[in-house]
Amino acid sequence: MRTQEHRTIYLNEYRVPMFLVDHVDLRFELFEEGARVHSTMKIRRNPDSEDREARLELDGDSLTLETISLNGQTLASGDYEDKGDKLIVREVSDEFSLTIVTWIEPQNNTRLEGLYKSSGMFCTQCEAQGFRCITFFPDRPDVMARFSTRIEADKALYPILLSNGNDVERGELDDGRHFVTWEDPFPKPSYLFALVAGDLVEKKDRFTTMSAREIDLRMYVEPRNSEKCEHALDSLKRAMRWDEEVYGREYDLDIFMIVAVDDFNMGAMENKGLNIFNSSCVLASSDTATDAAYQRIEAIVAHEYFHNWSGNRVTCRDWFQLSLKEGFTVFRDSQFSSDMGSATVKRIEDATLLRTAQFAEDAGPMAHPVRPASYMEITNFYTLTIYEKGCEVVGMIHTLLGPELFRKGSDLYFERHDGQAVTTDDFVKAMEDASGRDLTQFRLWYEQAGTPVISVEDEYDAERKVYRLNIRQHIPDTPGQRNKKPQHIPFAVGLLNERGEDQPLKLDASENEAPTERVLELTEAEHTFEFHDIEARPVPSLLRNFSAPVRVRYAWTREQLMFQMNYDSDGFNRWDAGQRLAIDVIQSLVHQPSETPIEPRLVAAYGHLLTDSSLDQAMVAKMLQLPSEAYLLELNDAADVQGICEARTRVLNHLALNLREELVACYHRNGDSGPYQPTPEAMTRRTLRNSALGWLLQINDEEGRVLALKQFREAGNMTDQSAALRALVNSDFEDDRARALADFYQQWQHDPQVVEQWFSVQASSPKAGGLDAVKALLEHKAFDWKNPNKIRAVVGVFAGQNLINFHARDASGYNFLARHIVRLDDSNPQIAARLVAPLTRWRQYAETYRHGMKAALESVRDKASLSPDVYEVVHKSLAD
Template identity: 55%
Template sequence: MKDAQPNAIFLKDYQAPNYWIEKTDLVFDLHEDHAMVSASLSIRLNDDVEGLPDLVLSGIDLELKSISIDGHPLSDADYTELRDQLCVKVERQPFCLEITNRIKPRENTSLEGLYLSNGMFCTQCEAEGFRKITYYLDRPDVMSVFTTTIIADKHRYPILLSNGNDVARGEAGQGRHWVKWEDPFKKPSYLFALVAGDLQLKEDLFTTMSGRDISLRIYTEAYNIDKCDHAMRSLKKSMKWDEDVYGREYDLDLFMIVAVDHFNMGAMENKGLNIFNSSCVLTSPKTATDSCYQRVEGVVGHEYFHNWSGNRVTCRDWFQLSLKEGFTVFRDSEFSADMNSRGVKRIQDVSMLRTAQFDEDSGPMAHAVRPESFIEIANFYTLTIYEKGAEVVRMIHSILGDDLFRKGSDLYFERHDGQAVTCEDFVRAMEDASGKDLTQFRLWYSQAGTPVLDVSDAFDEAAGEYTLTIKQSCPPTPGQHVKKPFHIPVRIGLLDNEGLPVTLNAQGSDEVTLDIRRSEETYTFTGLSAKPLPSLLRGFSAPVRLNYPYSTTDLIFLMQHDTDSFNRWDATQRLAMAEINSVIEALGNHQHPTINPALISAWGEVLADQSLDQAVKAEMLNLPSEASIAEQRQSINPDLIHRARKQVKRAIAKTHQMAFLALWKKLSVKKPYKPEATDIAERALKNTCLGYLVTLDNLQYLELASDQYRQSGNMTDQLAGLVAVVNAERHEQALIDTLLDDFLATYRGDANVMDQWFSVQANSPTLGTLAHVLSLMEHEQFDASSPNKVRALVGAFTRNMVQFHKTDGSGYQFLAELVIEFDRKNPQLAARLIQPLTRWKKYEENYQAPMKKALTSIKALPDLSTDVFEVVTKSLSTH
């Protein structure tokens, strides 16, 4: 730790800065071993501040070379350099502060600020990276107009990019050149961007709804330029969608994307110059799976949508991070739903939310969508901020409806354009535009945890009345032991005995939204001749846990008849989860479990249902993941979870193997690859069938998977074939080695595809041993400086229920040692790697001790980063 005890920062202590920076003029002189940064800052006093307090600027790892005010050099008595700060005495205002400092991008392994990626200069300034570039008021509420001049060797760095418009360029002598950029829009420093490298570009044009032509450019290394077409199409779709749905037109004449290999995040929405992890840009049928194509489309949309929900209107402070991220995740989710299968998109989003975010909500790092405090802001780029934040916006949309929500977003953008604002400002705009009272709803921003809805019902046959009683509660979370009732919109429908929807109101609707506001609410529906079956929380209308005593018969009935695709899928998940938990209990008691025939029969009905959308069918056939099972259990035994899920899957496969085989063959028709919804659905369903077949100890199905690997014309099917062989019940090591060697020989030149190669092995229950992972870390294709490679190998290993969770604690100690190593180089990455250990208290006792020991060994290290210190300390806390 840099201090004996890092101090927490609290929302309640927010104060506006003493000074504003009206204009920022930057000059970067880039060299191989260093960069000189000259900053000219036009500064004025905040009108609400009395006197002339010292100007306190943030700065990390900066070598100050000169400092002056209005052209007059300052003496040593005029300023003080502290750790991570520069304090300047102010005698008049406004004034221009001129600073020149030296930095070393090549040595910057944190990937924050200005650093090198594959020989290319690039930046990442969110959240607090700009202070690693120059001394500055590095906070989101300080918005300034930027000009940036970049000087560099013309041969090594022919492309010099920054925010805004390219306004001038020229030669600098000695083989060097310069380019000047002007961004006419005020922005905080976290949105600053710079790129210098030897890049090629893919260029296109988009004509806005007002008739303006926007130049679109995607930059990457020459060998990847043919993989940018899908990203460009996605960008144009995003721009058109944002105009159609939100009326938002792009504001500059140029929009640029740059793909880099070394990046801590997925992408960054810097104004006019988005910097992307290459995995979120580059695609081709032979190197990218369907999920990669969809991820690229979603991430490109997300970062573009930030131009308004994040850039033109930004967050006042980092506690308001979900103001931009939650809103934008909601926007990109709706965009992806419109571009593909809306039902499947919702299923996938909720599956991830309930598996990972619910787990976060019930762990030591639980926090509200707008947290009250933090030690290190980088630790709060979480699923709660992003995904739960998006669900909060979705609930507002549900409460207001399409038209009023659009009216509210229009007011929000118009009222706060060019401002740094709060979550409260967003909600207030929605209230003012709609006339709806969202006072109680605001608790979603301030209260942590996942609410629980306990639902019971009764039917009065004589009166023809059906009554639903809904009780809400929320478990304690760190620092919040008692919760007030939330405002929860719950969409429901009722099904009669034949599976037909019941009319619920005078308007003839068969679906209504119940606004749950109190700890207990009761609703009565009249005019019924028999007790209906409730279809609850349709479309997952709120991020809550739902308890209702559905029987196996009820769940099968919903699977067959519910008109809501999400609830049809959810019924399969509930049915499978109950059966897997039953098997876990039997195995834990050393009993021989039997699989409920009703479950197996239900899967057969899904397989045979010709009316089902193929994409939804694939999702319905998939069993809950091991992570999802673990999240819902009170006490986790990884070995039992793995064995139980495997037994249930094999039982389904054994009974329906001919149906799975017939469907696989039907869908195995060779045709040109298209990343379109229909084709994606067919491949998903086909590979789901293959995944079931290889659970059987049958050489025929192993050969089927091997043939698919060798003969497929796209990465989706090839990778599915490889995964099936590696994880098949019939373990043929010679075949596995042959296919892995072939994959390596074919794709060793593609960094993103090799990530898949590492992950397939590290995540395998049999292949992914610690010894094998350690050997892969020595492989010439592995690069420990690349977050993508570390996530692909180590991240996949930590998700390996069988191998990572060996009770000898070897996997945990390996991770602890790696976290300690990375903490010195890239604290953000280290803090993210440690997450699998943070839930140690939820595991059975024989797993807890070695997990806690690993965490304790990390905490004992002197000079821990604040990133890792905060996570470890909260994880080991007894509260």
């Protein structure tokens, strides 16, 4: 049984492994009633370990030990001790062979860790500590071994047998069974082990590397998904080519495989040569997947492929170093997505996620550094801080060094540490050694939690023509960390003159030529920068391209923000000015009477966006999206959810009513132009069209209703059909809403991924997603408590996106979520722990909500035998 011990693990307690495993021979006998796992390990004492007399201790979880033998001799019961979570062998030599046979029951594995069954197939998820659920092993990332895996199963039920590496042998066995043996030539930690066995369709493709090697690409899916593979395979080939061109990284095996799995706790897993994906993150066809899904799939496929070097060939020494592989790889996939589409739009999307969700994580009870100092349950640290903030930290190094020196540093990192398990310090050291830059202070980004606040004040000396910026940085206290040191922050700025032009930024009056954009390096608590030969007071363009993950405090006027919206050459800051203007207007209306006038210039600003065809339409599509309710809540210390949501809705309705004609024109101007194409241009056109439709339905416009019904019936792709459905669901046209939902389900009921969209549209809707309606969705025949995607689509979406209903003043939404966290804690604690997040920042809300959120957390805390996953999140959230 899994231990319920709530023990904290600390980075400063790290010790090298006492034993190393050079080679593992695995043999899996797969049956319907369970699986027998034979493991033979070649083990030796670690010469770097100080304990030369240590007993061998192997990790285990929910295993039934059948036999154990040392150097071919079966051990007596007194020679070892099976403690459930540990297998201890009392006396071993410096080098030896150990064979262990275990019995496991994948069909009953609801945690979806280790080996389990999904839709009738066997599959694995071993990161972070799932391999110990398969066999006893030193299950830590700094123990790297070469694996040989033989899989035996019923050929009729499981014709496809897959594992890491290259298939070297296959054959027939008695009783209709068969086997395949896989050899992985590269040492890897156990978390990268993978196995799949099932009745799957194989899709093939080829890729020619830069050294002219032919790579066999294969994708395995259930037969019903056979037409949804092309986009993932095309994305894979684009990622492989890009990684060669930008990072010089060539694929190293002869075969690369992808498998789609319905029941999966994560998005995807980078197992060496055999990537396993959540079906929702890899399957796509134009009639079943939206534009957003196409983009997400391309990014995730690239991310998992890029891990082949930044995570597999060079892996992390321990789980505290998780961002070493994840932050670096997110940075790489972000670069890739920028190159595949609009770099500005990608930067806006990344910053939006960071400012809405990661900044909230930094300000909450689970705040932790990019390299945590401790954890209780490692699965709780697959966080936005590790991934997205870790990406930003790598991005800041890229900004400070420039692309050429950064590439030199990454080359050195891969060459120096190939085949090793290393740390974030090793990564930064490679960048230092390649560039000659001292990044000592920069390392604080890995050590200090929290979001830096950059306060900016300015003054203009007309007589001297000098413009001065006074910049201060401060990092708020976070759990366990106070009085933090100043960090090394790249702060990109520009100055706009009265015509909206970028001015030369002379930090020294004697400069003859100066750039129009500078990256100021903040290293002290306070800096003053003077810019010379500035003819008139400029409008500052601060933190261009979101050059660092920080909050900026500056007293922008609405006039300045509108000016930036129209003229700033930095696309990100142009968008950000629109967001700040909308935020200022929305916040000014909270708790104000309904007759309070709304800033009239807001209509003019958004009208300009809708009608000026000279603007970058991809950026316009982003600028037309008002700040989300979640972000508006994040900006408040005592958030009144109902007040904020009502103010935002009022502004949206005001804009839609006053810009109705422009919205109708935008809708028709961006009409369908033929067969579906997942190109950036076509996606932008659909986004603008569907945004206009959504705004029209927001005000229950009759013409918009007719357009939505027509689009819903005639759409030739899922993007347009689901957008029309969402617009109708969020309107007051109740009969149309009900018919559209019924028709959509009737059409797509046999496609699980589309049904997940159907669940999500309802669970997120303020109009259709009341608590009673959400409860009814949980009783629907298509809902499955064993499937994480279905749980996320209903419970997760309701709590995370349907804020006005989740935050009902009677606390019914909180109690609903708490009950289901408790329910899931016994079956899938990983998913249960992630669902706690909407309750964790209860202190941020107004008193009206605070008491109910805290009480809901306390009800979860009081559950008997709470899993370590949920225990850690709940207790940190309630700590004083």
